[in-house]
Amino acid sequence: MNSNNNITDPLVADSDSDGLNDGDEVNTHNTIPLVADSDNDGLNDGAEVNTHLTEPLVADTDGDGLNDGDEVNTHTTDPLDVDTDVSHRFTLCSST
Numbered sequence: 001m002n003s004n005n006n007i008t009d010p011l012v013a014d015s016d017s018d019g020l021n022d023g024d025e026v027n028t029h030n031t032i033p034l035v036a037d038s039d040n041d042g043l044n045d046g047a048e049v050n051t052h053l054t055e056p057l058v059a060d061t062d063g064d065g066l067n068d069g070d071e072v073n074t075h076t077t078d079p080l081d082v083d084t085d086v087s088h089r090f091t092l093c094s095s096t
């Protein structure tokens, strides 16, 4: 606990306890093995990859202006759907 703060612990498979092994973070997902939430959006890397299927390196996967963590935890909207309630599409259809 007093050295090597910037490298992973070879005795711990998941150094940041985010649900992804260090090797998978480095080799597969390009996430930070020492940071549980690489993009700081409120969802841990493991939750993004395994549960929500969002991009662990993109805070706002669908680009709708709400971070993935806010969508999941606060608004309960779909972080992969720009417009969860389909209001925009509904407007387009009803205007014709």
Ligand SMILES: [Ca+2]
Pocket (backbone or CB within 6 Å): 014, 015, 016, 017, 018, 019, 020, 021, 022, 025, 033
């Ligand atoms: Ca990890």
Ligand SMILES: [Ca+2]
Pocket (backbone or CB within 6 Å): 016, 018, 020, 025, 031, 032, 033, 034, 035, 036, 037, 038, 045
């Ligand atoms: Ca991580």
Ligand SMILES: [Ca+2]
Pocket (backbone or CB within 6 Å): 037, 038, 039, 040, 041, 042, 043, 044, 045, 048, 056
């Ligand atoms: Ca995240």
Ligand SMILES: [Ca+2]
Pocket (backbone or CB within 6 Å): 060, 061, 062, 063, 064, 065, 066, 067, 068, 071, 079
């Ligand atoms: Ca979003």
